[in-house]
Amino acid sequence: MTHILAIDQGTTSTRAIVFDAAPAPVAADQQEFAQHFPASGWVEHDPADLWASTAATCRAAIERAGLRAADIAAIGITNQRETTVVWDRETGQPVGRAIVWQDRRTADLCRRLKEDGAEPEVTAKTGLLLDPYFSATKIAWILDNVEGARARAEAGKLAFGTVDSWLIWNLTGGKVHATDATNASRTMLYDIRAGAWDAELCRMFRVPMSMLPEVRDSADDFGRARADLLGAEIPILGVAGDQQAATVGQACFAPGMVKSTYGTGCFALLNTGDAPVASANRLLTTIAYQLDGKPTYALEGSIFIAGAVVQWLRDGLGIIREAAQTQPLAEAADPAQNVYLVPAFTGLGAPWWDSECRGAIFGLTRGTGPAELARAALESVGYQSLDLIEAMRRDWSAEGAADTVLRVDGGMTASDWTMQFLADMLDAPVDRPRVLETTALGAAWLAGMKAGLCPDAQGFAASWSLDRRFVPSMDPERRRAKIAGWRDAVRRTLSQPR
Numbered sequence: 001m002t003h004i005l006a007i008d009q010g011t012t013s014t015r016a017i018v019f020d021a022a023p024a025p026v027a028a029d030q031q032e033f034a035q036h037f038p039a040s041g042w043v044e045h046d047p048a049d050l051w052a053s054t055a056a057t058c059r060a061a062i063e064r065a066g067l068r069a070a071d072i073a074a075i076g077i078t079n080q081r082e083t084t085v086v087w088d089r090e091t092g093q094p095v096g097r098a099i100v101w102q103d104r105r106t107a108d109l110c111r112r113l114k115e116d117g118a119e120p121e122v123t124a125k126t127g128l129l130l131d132p133y134f135s136a137t138k139i140a141w142i143l144d145n146v147e148g149a150r151a152r153a154e155a156g157k158l159a160f161g162t163v164d165s166w167l168i169w170n171l172t173g174g175k176v177h178a179t180d181a182t183n184a185s186r187t188m189l190y191d192i193r194a195g196a197w198d199a200e201l202c203r204m205f206r207v208p209m210s211m212l213p214e215v216r217d218s219a220d221d222f223g224r225a226r227a228d229l230l231g232a233e234i235p236i237l238g239v240a241g242d243q244q245a246a247t248v249g250q251a252c253f254a255p256g257m258v259k260s261t262y263g264t265g266c267f268a269l270l271n272t273g274d275a276p277v278a279s280a281n282r283l284l285t286t287i288a289y290q291l292d293g294k295p296t297y298a299l300e301g302s303i304f305i306a307g308a309v310v311q312w313l314r315d316g317l318g319i320i321r322e323a324a325q326t327q328p329l330a331e332a333a334d335p336a337q338n339v340y341l342v343p344a345f346t347g348l349g350a351p352w353w354d355s356e357c358r359g360a361i362f363g364l365t366r367g368t369g370p371a372e373l374a375r376a377a378l379e380s381v382g383y384q385s386l387d388l389i390e391a392m393r394r395d396w397s398a399e400g401a402a403d404t405v406l407r408v409d410g411g412m413t414a415s416d417w418t419m420q421f422l423a424d425m426l427d428a429p430v431d432r433p434r435v436l437e438t439t440a441l442g443a444a445w446l447a448g449m450k451a452g453l454c455p456d457a458q459g460f461a462a463s464w465s466l467d468r469r470f471v472p473s474m475d476p477e478r479r480r481a482k483i484a485g486w487r488d489a490v491r492r493t494l495s496q497p498r
């Protein structure tokens with residue numbers, strides 16, 4: 001057995017990638033699936049689509065690699081996090097659609113709990129903020145709104161899982177109901193210091209503990225995929241939420257190292273070592289990975305809209321046909337115009353956490369056209385990153401020096417212009433690695449290392465290789481003025497003055 005199969009179940013598509021023992025990618029397959037928006041601020045996926053696209057891409061990737069299932073030593077799973085699936089333990093049927101991480105339908109419940117003073121306890125235990133982003137209030141919503149669900153859950157008949165658990169359940173034919181510590185740390189029900197589900201939080205969010213999966217390490221035994229699915233029984237040996245898997249894939253194993261992934265949204269994680277660091281700047285404290293029962297923690301900044309702003313230029317405004325066209329447009333934009341786009345389409349994430357505000361554009365003149373809008377869209381990604389990396393540096397400065405280099409990955413890092421602007425805003429180098437599929441790479445390494453096929457952490461870190469380093473080059477005065485303009489635009493966008 002020579003290869004590893006990584007499943008990357010993301011928000012808009014499912015990818016399966018076969019890696020060799022290096023681990024380096026050998027062959028891949030990808031499928032998009034339907035997004036459901038039944039009401040304003042609601043986002044749902046059909047769990048059957050998540051599973052069907054996983055099974056289909058796994059088969060196709062193995063075939064494309066010219067391999068048989070018997071050649072695959074292990075499966076690694078990485079997934080969109082927080083997204084909530086509830087299913088019947090007996091039939092394996094979901095009770096309804098999955099509620100996606102972006103969904104804001106539980107904003108009122110979160111506000112009420114905050115008004116009741118619940119947030120400090122939630123943050124102290126979970127490292128998270130009382131926000132609809134996380135799974136707990138999504139589970140409660142399903143139990144309260146699907147007929148009969150609460151009674152069935154209380155009778156022990158229903159199971160909850162983030163997407164990793166749902167896939168493990170289906171891969172093992174209902175034999176294993178488990179998750180890993182990184183995914184558990186995003187539910188708002190898991191005490192990240194105690195390393196256990198918290199009974200008090202389950203009571204607060206009205207989630208029966210019998211629904212919860214067993215929590216294992218990120219490299220662990222998660223059972224075996226049924227032989228009839230892929231052609232041979234394959235052990236599942238690695239599981240991590242996608243942003244944590246990217247942290248592993250970027251080999252950010254030392255405290256102080258930071259990675260930032262630019263896909264639909266942007267998620268930056270700073271490795272803080274074996275102690276959780278509480279944020280004074282509204283960042284999240286989370287588990288980066290857990291090996292041999294030992295958690296390594298991270299500070300996380302989450303931006304909801306990064307590459308999605310480019311999709312909006314394409315699908316909403318229709319001013320580009322494909323994402324790559326933003327670069328020539330940005331280059332052609334009038335340098336004298338100061339147009340700012342605050343892409344608060346679903347509110348603002350870290351460090352603002354304002355779920356009520358909505359997007360805004362400032363500085364429009366008669367001369368503003370597609371070029372200035374495209375530049376403002378790309379720049380918004382750099383500005384938002386600066387806001388959260390600055391917050392991270394403040395939180396971490398008491399503990400140690402944060403790495404001054406940022407490792408980036410994700411689809412949007414294809415944009416050289418955006419990466420240069422990012423380096424200029426951070427006033428620090430930005431490193432783009434050769435392998436941009438770092439999420440799948442992280443999952444593959446976790447599984448391959450557990451299978452004894454891949455090198456240890458040190459060997460894996462040594463194999464990380466640079467594609468290009470972006471070095472800051474903007475005039476300091478111009479940088480200061482641009483940042484001041486952005487901060488003013490954000491201040492005018494927020495729903496409450498700060």
Ligand SMILES: Nc1ncnc2c1ncn2[C@@H]1O[C@H](COP(=O)(O)OP(=O)(O)O)[C@@H](O)[C@H]1O
Nearest residue numbers: 263264307308310311323324410411412414415
């Ligand atoms: N050349 C480019 N310039 C700017 N944005 C890009 C470019 N290529 C891809 N993107 C953006 O990157 C995102 C896709 O990245 P990906 O990592 O596949 O996202 P996800 O995993 O969240 O689906 C899209 O939102 C797209 O708009």
Ligand SMILES: O=P(O)(O)OC[C@H](O)CO
Nearest residue numbers: 010011080081101263264
């Ligand atoms: O599927 P992605 O890559 O957009 O990632 C989603 C995150 O895990 C949400 O927390």
